[in-house]
Amino acid sequence: MLSKQGSDGGKRTSLHGHWSSRMAFILAVTGSAVGLGNIWKFPYIAGQNGGGAFVLVYLLCVVLIGMPVMMSEILIGRRGRRNPIATMELLGKEEGSSGNWKWVGGIGVVAGIFILSYYSVVAGWVLAYVPKSMSGVFAGATSEQVSAIFENFTGSWWQVGLAHTVFMGLTIFVVARGVERGLEQAVRFMVPALLFLMLVLLGYSINSGSFGEGVEFLFTPKWEDLTWGSVLAALGQAFFTLSIGMGAVMAYGAYLPEETSITGASGAVVIADTIIAILAGLVIFPLVFANGLSPGEGAGLVFETLPLAFGGMAGGVVFSSVFFVLLAFAAWTSALGLVEPAVAWLVEHHNRTRAQAAVMIGGLIWFVGLGSVLSFNVLSELRFLVRVDTDGDGVKDAYGTIFNNVDFLTSNIMLPLGGLLITVFAGWVMCRNSTADELGGAGTTYRIWRVLARFLAPLGILIVLINAVMS
Numbered sequence: 001m002l003s004k005q006g007s008d009g010g011k012r013t014s015l016h017g018h019w020s021s022r023m024a025f026i027l028a029v030t031g032s033a034v035g036l037g038n039i040w041k042f043p044y045i046a047g048q049n050g051g052g053a054f055v056l057v058y059l060l061c062v063v064l065i066g067m068p069v070m071m072s073e074i075l076i077g078r079r080g081r082r083n084p085i086a087t088m089e090l091l092g093k094e095e096g097s098s099g100n101w102k103w104v105g106g107i108g109v110v111a112g113i114f115i116l117s118y119y120s121v122v123a124g125w126v127l128a129y130v131p132k133s134m135s136g137v138f139a140g141a142t143s144e145q146v147s148a149i150f151e152n153f154t155g156s157w158w159q160v161g162l163a164h165t166v167f168m169g170l171t172i173f174v175v176a177r178g179v180e181r182g183l184e185q186a187v188r189f190m191v192p193a194l195l196f197l198m199l200v201l202l203g204y205s206i207n208s209g210s211f212g213e214g215v216e217f218l219f220t221p222k223w224e225d226l227t228w229g230s231v232l233a234a235l236g237q238a239f240f241t242l243s244i245g246m247g248a249v250m251a252y253g254a255y256l257p258e259e260t261s262i263t264g265a266s267g268a269v270v271i272a273d274t275i276i277a278i279l280a281g282l283v284i285f286p287l288v289f290a291n292g293l294s295p296g297e298g299a300g301l302v303f304e305t306l307p308l309a310f311g312g313m314a315g316g317v318v319f320s321s322v323f324f325v326l327l328a329f330a331a332w333t334s335a336l337g338l339v340e341p342a343v344a345w346l347v348e349h350h351n352r353t354r355a356q357a358a359v360m361i362g363g364l365i366w367f368v369g370l371g372s373v374l375s376f377n378v379l380s381e382l383r384f385l386v387r388v389d390t391d392g393d394g395v396k397d398a399y400g401t402i403f404n405n406v407d408f409l410t411s412n413i414m415l416p417l418g419g420l421l422i423t424v425f426a427g428w429v430m431c432r433n434s435t436a437d438e439l440g441g442a443g444t445t446y447r448i449w450r451v452l453a454r455f456l457a458p459l460g461i462l463i464v465l466i467n468a469v470m471s
């Protein structure tokens, strides 16, 4: 996928080569964006934050903040053509500011490590659901049985730990071998196949009897339920699902050929990612209501509704196995984006081979991830800092586990903060000529981007962060 012949009009080239085509880049960024964030996290966060109003705020965040931040990140990546830390340092000096901007890249590297530490645990659940699906345990199961299967599984530290270990092993293996053709092929096949299975599920959920109720929950805003906490959750989710604010997209942008339109590529990724998340919501909430589950159920939501749906349909064993395999692929292509900044940095700065870097970073992430593994069993009573809703009634009634805290601090604090600094850098520190050059000239799109990147996105992020932290 990365070819060394990309033309750069005489500019910097990346050490690691360039994407072979515009499509290869879009596929890689889509592979990073589409993952557990869309199918597992979006419905569960929307459910815990009251549905409709949350979804509208989330969509506004995606368009008005997510899109300009993504464009900023890609343009910075392509201009610097190094790992995010080195790129921020280089451009900071080049644009007459300071090399200290490298710390923004640093926050991103750390955020990626922490996100993958719990992401891998959930991806492990997905892996474990493949053999469970194949064994037919979900066929004809009731919602109590499906919930019991989930709770028995996550309650066992060694089963969750084993699944986490397998997923990290797979991730290290691919990162070590280099992100060559495999990724492109996987994404080319996975995204359409996932979309197809989501449509099959949508058909089932339309017939479940509670489709109207699900749609109403998802799209009718109950503004009175909207708190600054849920606005922050929407903002954090927008960053998480688009893979922005931590340098993943910046690292991928470093391999982007000069002639590719950044606006076009970002638009394509944002649309694909949003469609898959909304589809997931449309599948899951009707099933939640049809089966007497609560939308605020939390992290297990998808692992309870989807097996129920599969268990009740003809060919469910096959569909369900294929679905969890595809979801595992989606998680895996996202995991690659999460470690790429750290690995690229170790390779460029510390003269490590890709394989050594992958094992070192992957081992560290595996270790940090043990905290999240134990959050569902041995350490489930170790609770602090962030408040969570434990019984699905919409009231945050307890402190969160290690898992909840890592999730909250990375998605809701580190990513928005990283995104804020990245857009401020692109909008205020980089001179007009540099950004216009990357974004294809100073036309209308450029002007819209610049207003959003200079004013709306940074102010929006600041207001949400300040209010949510104060309240």
Ligand code: PHE
Binding pocket: 032, 033, 034, 035, 036, 037, 038, 115, 239, 240, 241, 242, 243, 244, 246, 248, 334, 335, 337, 338
């Ligand atoms: N966007 C991915 C998802 O939705 C998660 C991710 C975040 C991947 C940040 C890379 C960087 O599952």
